[in-house]
Amino acid sequence: KNQVEQSPQSLIILEGKNCTLQCNYTVSPFSNLRWYKQDTGRGPVSLTIMTFSENTKSNGRYTATLDADTKQSSLHITASQLSDSASYICVVGGDYKLSFGAGTTVTVRA
């Protein structure tokens, strides 16, 4: 069964600090991994998308890494801002289907 596990479930950080979110998956076959940001009451917005040949991809202060051998990905947020408060969802594509994680809720406090 294709599964996507995210950790932690939630975290609180102070403005200006960094944080790292984790994603482990068992999706097979694997084609790509995406990170989405979902603000409260809004639909998810794509941050990054990586194929199995890519190890890292950045989008501003967001940097995603992928280790296709260990089936792990991380999303690093640098110098967090209040606007980073959201749910971050890891999505793994394989066999023309997407498997969604439950998300990590990040709260940034001033």
Added chain:
Amino acid sequence: EAGVAQSPRYKIIEKRQSVAFWCNPISGHATLYWYQQILGQGPKLLIQFQNNGVVDDSQLPKDRFSAERLKGVDSTLKIQPAKLEDSAVYLCASSLEAGWMETQYFGPGTRLLVL
């Protein structure tokens, strides 16, 4: 560029009633998706359209859920009759094509509460 539009944004109904949601994808996007997102979970695909044809509806509870995209543009999702466990956010998304690297653009969702 206008995003994916959905209406209504909120809906409260009693169990066994019917409800319909509407989605207008980004202009020119051939692929349209309906997802159900229960509180605290990631979205679950209900149905995927390519133009006006169904590509995947394997997780759609067909005894109560139905969806159509008659002219290959707008889409409606209907629940009849609704159950308590249908309380969720219903997200519509669209992409240019159905390729595995395509980015999906999501609408704001319709939040449904079944009492």
